[in-house]
Amino acid sequence: MSVAIFPTIVFSAKLGVAGLAIAQSSFGYGSLQKYRSFLTAVLVLFSIHALGDLVLVSGGYRYVPNLVGLQLPLTTFIGPAFYFYTRSLLLRANKNSIKSIILACVGPALVMLSFMPFALLVSAEQKLALANPATRDPALYQFALLTCLSTTLVFLGTTLTYFRAAYMLQVKHRAQLMQRFSDIQRQSLDWLRIILILWGAVWSLYSIEYFLGFIGVKWIGSGVMIPILELVLLVAFAHLSLNQPRLDEQHKTQEPEPATPRIAILDPQRMTRIADKLRHAMEQEHLFKDNELSLSRLSSAINVSENHISETLSQHLHCNFFQLINEYRVEEAKRLLASTDHSIVDVSFESGFNSRxxxxxxxxxxxxxxxxxxxxxxxxxxTKSA
Known part of the structure; x- marks a missing residue:
C-alpha cells in the first residue's frame, strides 16, 4: 500500500491544529458565548474535512472504503457555519431564522442526494477496485467521476455563496463603525475579510484540482501546494479568531437592511451651521486629539444630535465621521513631523491616533x-531652500 508521505504529514498537521483550536475554543475563556459556539462548529467541520482527506492520502481508505466521501455532506456546512459565526460576532441581537437554517441545509442535502447512489449501490470491493487503473470498471469509474463532480460543484457553490455573504457582513459592519468611531482597528475585523478572500480562492483551486485529479490531469504541485496553503490559512484563522476580543454592544452593528436612498431632513442652512460647529470643534478646540473620540462624544461636545451630525457629514461634507477625524489627525501629524523633532510614536499619539x-x-x-x-x-x- 503506497502512502503519500508529505500530504499525510500536512493533513495530519491540519487535523492537529483544528483539534487544538477546538479545545481552546470549547474550554477557554468565554467558551459559553454564542460566537464561540459557532467558532467551535467551524473548527469541527474543518477537522472533519482534514480527516476525510487524510484517510485518502494515507491509504486508510483501504481499511474503511465505505466511509470514503461520507464527510462531504458535513464539510458542505463549512460555508454556512462560517457565515453564522460572522453574524454572531458582528451583529446585535443576532437571531438565525428558521428559513436561514433551512437554506443552510440545502447544499449538504444536495451533496447527500448526489452521493447516496454511490454510497449505497457500490460495494466496498468495487470502491477499492476504482483506486487501481488496472482493476477499475470503466462504467463504474465514469459514475464515480460524475458523483465527484456534482458533489464538488455543490460544495464550492455553497461555500463561496456563504463566504460572500460573510464578506458583505464584514464590509457593512466596517462601514457602520466608520459612521460612529474614529478608531476602528480592533473592532472592524479586517482580518476576517482577508481570510474569506484567501480561503475562497484556495478552495476554488482545491475543487478544480480535486476534479482534474480524477481525470488524470496532474501538475508539479498536485496534492502538495494547496494543502500547504490550507494549513497556513487554518493556522492564521485559528490564531486570529481565538484572540479576537468579543465586541461590546456599541461596536456591534444592526442587521443589514436593503439599501434605500437617504432623504435629507435638514435644510442646507442648518447643515452649514452644523458644519461650522464641526470645524470650530476640530480647529479651535482640537477635539480630534481625543483618541477615544466617538460620534456620541462629539454630539455632546457641540450640542448637536448624532443623526444631524451624520446627515451633515454625508450630505454636506461628503464624508463620514471616521474620515473627518482622521483627516484632521493626519494634518496635525504632518505639521508635527515638519516642525518638530518628536519621535514618530509621539507624533502619532499627539495627533490622536491610538497606535503607531x-x-x-x-x-x-x-x-x-x-x-x-x-x-x-x-x-x-x-535643506535645499536654505
Whole structure:
C-alpha cells in the first residue's frame, strides 16, 4: 500500500491544529458565548474535512472504503457555519431564522442526494477496485467521476455563496463603525475579510484540482501546494479568531437592511451651521486629539444630535465621521513631523491616533508616504531652500 508521505504529514498537521483550536475554543475563556459556539462548529467541520482527506492520502481508505466521501455532506456546512459565526460576532441581537437554517441545509442535502447512489449501490470491493487503473470498471469509474463532480460543484457553490455573504457582513459592519468611531482597528475585523478572500480562492483551486485529479490531469504541485496553503490559512484563522476580543454592544452593528436612498431632513442652512460647529470643534478646540473620540462624544461636545451630525457629514461634507477625524489627525501629524523633532510614536499619539500601526496606515493612505519618509522629504526640501 503506497502512502503519500508529505500530504499525510500536512493533513495530519491540519487535523492537529483544528483539534487544538477546538479545545481552546470549547474550554477557554468565554467558551459559553454564542460566537464561540459557532467558532467551535467551524473548527469541527474543518477537522472533519482534514480527516476525510487524510484517510485518502494515507491509504486508510483501504481499511474503511465505505466511509470514503461520507464527510462531504458535513464539510458542505463549512460555508454556512462560517457565515453564522460572522453574524454572531458582528451583529446585535443576532437571531438565525428558521428559513436561514433551512437554506443552510440545502447544499449538504444536495451533496447527500448526489452521493447516496454511490454510497449505497457500490460495494466496498468495487470502491477499492476504482483506486487501481488496472482493476477499475470503466462504467463504474465514469459514475464515480460524475458523483465527484456534482458533489464538488455543490460544495464550492455553497461555500463561496456563504463566504460572500460573510464578506458583505464584514464590509457593512466596517462601514457602520466608520459612521460612529474614529478608531476602528480592533473592532472592524479586517482580518476576517482577508481570510474569506484567501480561503475562497484556495478552495476554488482545491475543487478544480480535486476534479482534474480524477481525470488524470496532474501538475508539479498536485496534492502538495494547496494543502500547504490550507494549513497556513487554518493556522492564521485559528490564531486570529481565538484572540479576537468579543465586541461590546456599541461596536456591534444592526442587521443589514436593503439599501434605500437617504432623504435629507435638514435644510442646507442648518447643515452649514452644523458644519461650522464641526470645524470650530476640530480647529479651535482640537477635539480630534481625543483618541477615544466617538460620534456620541462629539454630539455632546457641540450640542448637536448624532443623526444631524451624520446627515451633515454625508450630505454636506461628503464624508463620514471616521474620515473627518482622521483627516484632521493626519494634518496635525504632518505639521508635527515638519516642525518638530518628536519621535514618530509621539507624533502619532499627539495627533490622536491610538497606535503607531493605525497611524502609519492612515498617514500612508492620505499622503502616499510613510511618516518617516514624509519627514525626510521635508528635511530635504528645507535643506535645499536654505
Amino acid at each position: 500601526s493605525t497611524f502609519n496606515t492612515a498617514f500612508k493612505n492620505a499622503v502616499g508616504l510613510t511618516p518617516s519618509a514624509y519627514r525626510q522629504a521635508n528635511l530635504e526640501i528645507n
